[in-house]
Amino acid sequence: MSDLIDELDARILNLIQEDASLSVADLAERVGLSPSPCWRRIKRLEDLGVILKRVTVLDPDRLGLGFEVYVSVKLSLPSRANLEAFEARLENWPEVVSCQTVTGHEDYMLRVMTRDMHAYDDFLRDKLLASDLVSGVESRIIMRSVRQTTAVPISLVLDKDAPKETKAAGGK
Missing domain, CATH: 3.30.70.920 (Lrp/AsnC effector binding domain/regulation of amino acid metabolism (RAM) domain)
Incomplete structure (x- = not known):
């Protein structure tokens, strides 16, 4: 488990990465929180620098920049x-x-x-x-884009089966 986020934070982050236009009320409902604690979690993640900014992803082909x-x-x-x-x-x-x-x-x-x-x-x-x-x-x-995402793979942060660094390898 990450020191920065827990599983509830991860669910919020995944939802925000998928659709940054979701309101706090919508996010709270989807993760099973009331809006105030959900907003506090989002604010904490912003303050920690985990959430850098929220953006809209455009289609470059539709804009003639393909x-x-x-x-x-x-x-x-x-x-x-x-x-x-x-x-x-x-x-x-x-x-x-x-x-x-x-x-x-x-x-x-x-x-x-x-x-x-x-x-x-x-x-x-x-x-x-x-x-x-x-x-x-x-x-x-680039001939064709096969896979493209702006999402950070949050599941890897919470993956309990992922190999841990050892002290010899520079870990804690």
Whole structure:
């Protein structure tokens, strides 16, 4: 069992992840609480930083932004200053919907959304490759999305059968 959440919190979190528009009254009814204790649990989870924000998930295809690419980026010199400079530039590129630093040959993995191949080519040429910080790029065009979720797998937090870390492995 997690130190942060119990099974009731997990049920609330799963419901919120599925539909963030549910009212506190609806959530309370579904988990078997009255609204006030349910609201206090939600507030506690927000205060702990477990709930970061509540959002609406849009359909990019319906909006004409169905061209999606995963892009591996290698910096010319991955110094702290260059990493910070590159990350600052990303803030001005709306096409980049996700960016992670990664291990291996590349420094970053970007998830890029555009209207089509031509718009991606413009992004690649005018922004990414125009940056003097970038020495290499490898693009992987998404053909079809098989599974996609924004939900965190709460059941893994509460899984009593999951292997526990040992002190030798860095656990508590």
